[in-house]
Amino acid sequence: MRRGILISIGAVSILTAVVFSNRSDASTREITYQVKESDHSFEVREYPARIVAEVEASGTREKALSEAFQTLAGYVFGKSRPQDPVALSKSVSDRNAKVKLSMTVPVTTQSVGNDGRTIRMRFFMPPEYSMDKLPIPDDKRVKVFELPAQKIAVLKFSGSARKDNFDRHLVTLRKILDSRGLSPSGEPYEAYYNPPFTPIFLKRNEICIPF
Numbered sequence: 624m625r626r627g628i629l630i631s632i633g634a635v636s637i638l639t640a641v642v643f644s645n646r647s648d649a650s651t652r653e654i655t656y657q658v659k660e661s662d663h664s665f666e667v668r669e670y671p672a673r674i675v676a677e678v679e680a681s682g683t684r685e686k687a688l689s690e691a692f693q694t695l696a697g698y699v700f701g702k703s704r705p706q707d708p709v710a711l712s713k714s715v716s717d718r719n720a721k722v723k724l725s726m727t728v729p730v731t732t733q734s735v736g737n738d739g740r741t742i743r744m745r746f747f748m749p750p751e752y753s754m755d756k757l758p759i760p761d762d763k764r765v766k767v768f769e770l771p772a773q774k775i776a777v778l779k780f781s782g783s784a785r786k787d788n789f790d791r792h793l794v795t796l797r798k799i800l801d802s803r804g805l806s807p808s809g810e811p812y813e814a815y816y817n818p819p820f821t822p823i824f825l826k827r828n829e830i831c832i833p834f
Contacts, residue, residue, distance in 0.1 A: 652725070652726065652727045652749075653727060653816075654670070654673055654727050654729075654750070655670075655671065655750070656668040656669060656670045656775075657669045659774070664778055665777070665778055666776075666777045666779070667775075667777075668775050669772070669774050669775075670775060671772050672769055672772050673747055673748070673769070674748040674757065674767065674768070674769050674770070675745040675747055675767070675769075675770055676695055676698055676745065676748060676760070676765055676767050677695075677743060677744070677765070677766045677767075677768070678694045678743075678744055678766070679735060679741055679743045679744075680694070680742055680744070681741045681742075682740060683740070684742070684786065687740065687742035688732065688744070691742050691743075691744035692744065694762055694764055695744060695746045695765065697761075697762060698746075698760045698761075698762060699723070699724045699726060700724075702760070702761045702762060703722045703724075703758035703760050703761055704722065704758055704759050704761065705722050705758055705759075706756065706759050724749060724752070724758070725749050726747075728747070728815075729747070729814035729816050729829065730744065730746055730747075730814070730815050731744070731813060731831075732744050732745075732812065732813045733745075733810060733813070734810075748767070754769060774834060775831050775833050775834070776799070776800055776832045776833075776834055777796075777829050778792050778793075778830050779827060779829050780792050780828055780830075781823070781824055781825060781826050781828065782824070782826060782828070783823065783826075784813075784815060784826070784828055788828070789813045789828070792830045793830045796811070796830050796832060800832065800834065805834045806834060807832045808833050808834050809832070809833035809834075810832075811831065812830075813828070813829070813830060813831075814828065816829075
């Protein structure tokens with residue numbers, strides 16, 4: 624069991640390390656939102672529409688995290704092809720050129736289904752890209768689409784990215800929503816922001832619930 628937990632944490636650490644290594648300006652690459660309410664670690668945020676690349680993977684938590692990450696990383700860092708009609712009309716070698724994207728944070732994960740063995744992972748696309756400008760994934764498991772504007776309740780916390788840490792804070796977030804009479808409109812998800820070399824007490828993690 625302990626080995627499985629360490630592998631899961633390692634997968635998330637690798638994920639965040641790659642995300643940060645490809646950010647040209649860490650101060651500007653977080654997806655934008657407006658804080659409508661703030662109380663210590665709790666926030667109510669309004670997010671505009673934004674584009675995500677999403678994949679689902681199944682198995683043990685560590686296997687699903689690793690597979691989902693590798694699949695999305697492949698899309699973001701080169702396993703894609705240009706959508707631009709001008710590029711597509713060029714020579715075969717130009718058409719087959721790989722397209723690489725920069726990344727924004729957070730990276731999010733979410734349990735899907737009742738058995739808890741499927742993970743849905745999302746990478747947020749750079750804001751300068753519209754749907755018609757993003758490259759087309761070579762891997763059909765990768766879905767690229769626009770999320771509508773959302774209002775999301777968020778509880779921020781530092782420390783380990785272990786699932787039990789997220790689960791504990793999820794209980795707290797649900798109690799906060801109940802106390803304010805707010806009803807969830809979607810399932811909770813986890814958000815990761817920091818590379819693995821960040822001191823654990825400075826790490827930023829979030830548990831989020833749309834409402």
